[in-house]
Amino acid sequence: MTLIYSLIEQNTAAQKVLLSPDVLFCISNYIDRQDDTFNCLFVNxxxxxxxxxxLWKSPIWKTAESYQKFLRTLRSRKPKFLYGNMVQRIIFKSHRCFESLPEFSSVDLKLISRKCPNIxxxxxxxxxxxxxxSNVTAMLSSTPNLISFTVSNCDNEWLHGALRPMREGLCPKLQHLEINDWNRNWGFDVLKDVGEKCRNITSLKLYQRVNKLEIARMIVKSFPNLQIFECKHINFAGLQGLLTGALKLKSLTSQFENDITDDAAETLxxxxxxxxxxxxxxxHDIDYPKFSSSMSNYQSFLRHLHLATVHITDITVEKFAENCKFLESIEIYMCFHLTDNAIIALANHRNIHLKHLMIAYNARITDEGMKHIAINCKNLKTFIAMSCTKMTSSSFVNITRExxxxxxxxxxxxxxxxxxxxVHTLSTRNKGTLKVFKAYDTGIRTNDNSFNLKLNAAALEKLAIRCPQIKSMVLRCRMQESDGSCLIRTLKKFQNLEELMICPPVKFTKSDIKQLEKHKRLKDITIIHGLTPEAESFLKERKNENKGGIYITVINNNNNQ
Incomplete structure (x- = not known):
């Protein structure tokens, strides 16, 4: 950014070249933060x-005030730019799952539909x-360039009416349709109509059950270019109909029902x-050794595998690891019977090609299996472990060291x-590539202070120096730090930090919050059980006055502000 600011005062011919639009497009490829882009507005x-x-492609409304500012700009009679024409993505949902929606109105939707024709x-x-x-129908009717549409919590009547523009061919460029209906109480006829008019759809995600051959055949016939398909449940008939027709399919996500046995799956x-x-x-209580052995032989291009299969055994992972030569990402979730043998096979067969590994809720995989991952998979980019009781600190130290x-x-x-x-190992071994660090402890408070390594401000400062690219950090854990001001100063040394969730070891004061708000990058903070009464009052007053600044959420006893 120093180069960009210095350009403003430069007058030589060589330096003026850097201000041309052509060069700007090249430079902008290296600007990945919104605030940096904003600063560049003032170069010329x-x-x-x-x-x-x-900046206007995808507006985000973290507060009611930011949403109202967006509307005021759209209503402006003499704006400097046609901002509405720049808007391409609109998300009508709360910024965080535990917060309420901004107060949208019918007038707002009509304004957005009229002023933002390129959504x-x-x-x-x-x-x-x-x-x-009526409101959604009007909005969709005014968005002929629509590429993706996602909706949650809707019923059959709403879908039939609201998606009428799609069913009439008014959204010919649509490529992605996602219907997250928790009640699953709508019919598939609306899909048939949409698919017949929107032939470019390649991605379809449904919270529905595909349990009939006719339904599956209707889907593949109506969506001939389908590449990504997700449904909540699928049985053997549905899977059979889907596979025999979706020849372009590249991604499949679903829960297998009871009639998809190992033998039945092998035939497909x-x-x-x-x-x-x-x-x-x-x-259900079924393992898939035959299916995995046969399936893996046909899946030479498989890159990502997610298994949330309670009763599978090691052979399933072993076969996929052995035969899928491009496999680089695997997630193992609630696979209770997997042991170190599966992990060792994964390490041996995928070795340096493995980039993403997630293991959750397993009580049989131990430090021995993880040692092989550390030794063989040195190009690992992402590692996630949740509630694997046989893994000790040795597993994680080996991973972070190697x-x-x-x-x-x-x-x-x-x-x-x-x-x-x-934290201590990352602070000495990581090459500065770390961007996301999330640590959650067990929540059990012990008085064991005999451990020679502490998670305190000094340890975090070393992490900030070693890993300056960290953008997102969660510290929902016990820390051995008694000086809140010292902790705040340390957090400010994470120069690229944008999102922070923290459970402070000592309550932050009003002064601490003001210091934290001076961070140049930090945008979102969640503080759990960690504010003095004065600090809480300060944040409430600022919220009531609709003042800008960092977006801070406080969680106390399941209540947030």
Whole structure:
């Protein structure tokens, strides 16, 4: 950014070249933060005209005030730019899951529909006011460039009415349709109509059950270019109909029902398209050794595998690791019977090609298996471990010591002593590539202070120096730090930090909050049980006055402000 600011005062011919639009497009590829883009607006008028479009592509309303500012700008009679024409993505949902929605109105939707003709992506969280059938229909009718549409919590009547523009061919460019209906109380006829008019759809995600051959055949016939398909449940008939028709399928996500046995699944293994991603959930008491052995032989291009299958055994993972030569990402969730043998096979067969590993809720995988991952998978970029009771600090220290190019490291439900070991190892071994660090302890407060490594401000300062690229950090764990001001000063040394969740060891004061707000990058903070009464009052007053600044959420006894 120093170069960009210095350009403003430069007058030589060589330096003026850097201000041309052509060069700007090259430079902008290296600007990945919104605030940096905003600062570049002031270099010269040409840069302003180009970069303001990027800032307005996808507005985010973290507060009611920010939403009202957005509306006021759209209503402006003499704006400097046609801001509405720049908007491409609109998300009508709360910024965080535990917060209420901004107060949208029918008038707002009409204004957005009129002023923002180039919207390509729309997300709606529910069908309540003002997202009635008539309002959503009007909005979709005015978005001929729509590429993706996502809706949650809707019923059959709403879908039939609201999606009428799609059913009439008014959204010909639509590529992604996602219907997250928790009640699953709508018919598939609306899908048939949409698919027949929107032939470019390649991605379809449904919270529905595909349990009939006719339904599956209707889907593949109506969506001939389908590449990504997700549904809540699928039985053998549905899977059979889907696989025999979706020849372009690259990604499949679903939960197998009881009639998809190992033998039944094996008969379909050859029918699968050449997938790049396979996500399977299975809760019934069935293992799949035959299916995995046969299936893996046909899936030479598989890159991502997610298994949330309670009763599978080691052979399933072993076969996929052995035969899928491009496999680089695997997630193992609630696979209670997997042992070190599966992990060792994964380490041996995928070795340096493995980039992403997630293991959650397993009590049989031990430090021995993780040692092989650390030794063989040195190019690992992402590691996530949750509630694996046989893994000790040795597993995580080995991973952080040997995998020096980690970009994300997340551990959940481990003692604070283990988390301290992780922080200290990252602080000495990581090559500065880490961008996401999330640490959650078990929540059990012990008085054991005999551990020689502490998770305190000094340890975090070393992490900040070693890993300056950290953007997102969660410290929901016990820390051995008694000086709140010292901790605040340390947090400010994470120069690129944008999101922070923390459970402070001492309550932050009003002064601490003001110091934290001076961080140049920090945008979102969640503070759990960690404010003095004065600090809480300060944040409430600022919220009531609609003052700007960092977006701070306080959680106390399941209440937030």
């Amino acid at each position: 008028t040409v840069w302003t005209m180009v970069l303001v479009r990027q 390509k992506h729309i997300t709606i969280s529910n069908q309540r006011q003002p997202f009635t059938v 293994s050859f029918a699968f398209a050449k997938l790049e991603s396979l996500r399977i959930r299975i809760i 995998c020096k190019n980690l970009v994300e490291f997340t551990v959940r439900n481990y003692p604070w002593q283990t988390l301290a070991s992780i």
